Amino acid sequence: MRYRRFGKTEMLLSVFSLGAMRYLESAANAEKTIWHALEVGINHIETAQGYGKSEEFIGQAMRNGLSKQRDRFYLTTKIGPTKDADSMRRQIEQSLKKMNVDYVDNFDIHGINLYEHLDLVKDPNGCMKAVREAIDQKMLGHVGFSTHGSLEVILDTIRTGLFESVNLHYYYFNQRNAPAVQLAHEKDMGVFIISPSDKGGMLYNPSEELSGVCYPYTALYMCDRFLLSDPRVHTLSLGAANPSEVDSHQDAWDNDAPMSELEAAVLDCMNRRYTLLENDRCSQCYQCLPCPEGINIPEVLRLRNLAIGFDMVEFGKYRYKMFENAGHWFPGNKAIRCTDCGDCLPRCPENLEIPRLLRDTHDRLHGEEGRRLWE
Known part of the structure; x- marks a missing residue:
């Protein structure tokens, strides 16, 4: 497993993070998935208040011994922007209680997708006031934001200077947010890629055509390498639903070097597939x-x-x-x-x-x- 400095947070994160949205089957399954992720070297668990029972499952794992390994991993949770500080303060306390922890290493404002959301975080007496207080009280370590918004919203949120990291969509098959990756890099922000194997193309179940053009590699590997060969990108979400799915990225997590000649040639073949669209x-x-x-x-x-x-x-x-x-x-x-x-x-x-x-x-x-x- 490779590790990268997560921008100005100075956290050294594994190049894959365990995204905790998909292990919703049971607390036992969540616990097994977390332990296996730690075994292979993943040191970042990322969840959200809105991910069903994910925070509760993490809390149960903490009670069952995970808390004794707290120095082995970083923990992130996310909460959506609120209209007032009191509401955010209560929700932060609720999340920590659910996860059975006194602090999280990283906290994200979840889903700054619209300018209305950005206005909420820019309000000096709004939700960010509670976030800053929680940082002062050592309940939160660092603060970033996640987004499914337009490129313009993402760029303007980065420009506020309020955040140390960004969670965003950016993949081989969707490079619209490349300017946001570059701006985050210029501001020394951590860059976390949301769901690269699922939202990035359902790469765990590729079409025959996609598999063929990626040969001798897999589509999953090539798209992981597209991201990890870019030093501006720090960690990719690995949204495993069970322990076995953690290993699907094993070929890539030990290789964050620039693309080899063969990998670059395969990427060129992928690029040329768009000629099938002709003038459309x-x-x-x-x-x-x-x-x-x-x-x-x-x-x-x-x-x-x-x-x-x-x-x-x-x-x-x-x-x-x-x-x-x-x-x-x-x-x-x-x-x-x-x-x-x-x-x-x-x-x-x-x-x-x-x-x-x-x-x-x-x-x-x-x-x-x-x-x-x-x-």
Whole structure:
């Protein structure tokens, strides 16, 4: 296992962190998963108040002996922004009590996804007042934020200077937030990548086409290496649902060097798969927004890019069904809402026939409705 300095926090984190959202089956399963993660060298457990019973499961593991190993790992929890300090103060106390700990090494404001959320944390008498008090009282070590928001919201949140780290989406198959990674690097912030093997492409279940183009490596390995070969990235969430899933990243966690010639050649092959889209590839410039019907056009067309370029249809269906069902965590209406108004057409530098491509995406990916995991 490799370790990296998590920006100005100075915490030396393993390049994979145990994300605790998915081991919700039982307290016993959670405990086994945590212990196995520690055995392989993972030294960071990351949870959230909103992750079902995750904090309670961690608390039970603490009572069963994990507390004796407290010096072997860092612990992070996350709480959403609140309108007042008192509410945040109560919730911090509740989280610590659930986890049976006196402090957490790192604390994140969970889900700064909208400018309304950013306004809450910028209020000097709001939730951040309670966070600062908790830091002074040694209940919290460092403070960062997590986000599923737009690039503009992420950049403006980083610019506040209120945070030491950021949890964000950034993957080979979705590089929209690259400027945020760079700005965080310039400000010496820790960079934590959210769910790279799941939200990053459902890489544990790749299509035959994706597996083929990544040969002789796996898709999971190549996308891990895309991130870990970048020194600006510090740790990737490993959201294991059970102990066996921890080991799925073993080939990558000992290799954070620059890409080898063979790895770079495979990455080039992956890049060239987009030629299958011919003149219908969306370049993700985002100039088509805003859409009068609230369609997240770039994200819809990104899923189409992947479905055609890599036959990532199942992943596309998995993400597409979240539209209209996940609020600000995954915003936008389904492509079928397009009215052919043409508002986006003159703003597209590729001159894409956007309404046609939206309908095509809906036909390819529409399936059963979805919800966020812990709902």
